[in-house]
Amino acid sequence: MIFLMQRKEHPEGHPGCGDERPVLKDHPVLRDHLAAQRTVLANERTLLSYVRTALTLLVAGVSFIKFFGSVVIEALGWVLVPLGLLTLAKGIASYRSMARTIREEEK
Numbered sequence: 001m002i003f004l005m006q007r008k009e010h011p012e013g014h015p016g017c018g019d020e021r022p023v024l025k026d027h028p029v030l031r032d033h034l035a036a037q038r039t040v041l042a043n044e045r046t047l048l049s050y051v052r053t054a055l056t057l058l059v060a061g062v063s064f065i066k067f068f069g070s071v072v073i074e075a076l077g078w079v080l081v082p083l084g085l086l087t088l089a090k091g092i093a094s095y096r097s098m099a100r101t102i103r104e105e106e107k
Contacts, residue, residue: 050091
């Protein structure tokens with residue numbers, strides 16, 4: 001890969017005050033590419049957070065159903081299980097939507 005240095009002049013036109021940033025020849029600015037990669041990684045972290053929350057809700061729900069004798073706690077367990085499944089579905093839908101948006105923006 002060939003890196004070129006692209007110079008951005010200071011708004012007042014002072015020489016040497018601009019910032020230099022590497023640019024890939026015939027490609028978007030490297031900084032923009034790295035920003036897009038950070039966005040992809042953030043999207044993946046968000047999906048993992050949804051999965052973690054969904055698993056927590058599912059495990060708590062199943063535990064409440066199986067290990068507690070109280071009717072109220074068991075009912076709470078039956079509420080938590082579908083809530084965990086909905087959380088997982090929402091996370092997957094959100095991830096796919098954002099991934100599609102990121103792909104379209106990179107083109």
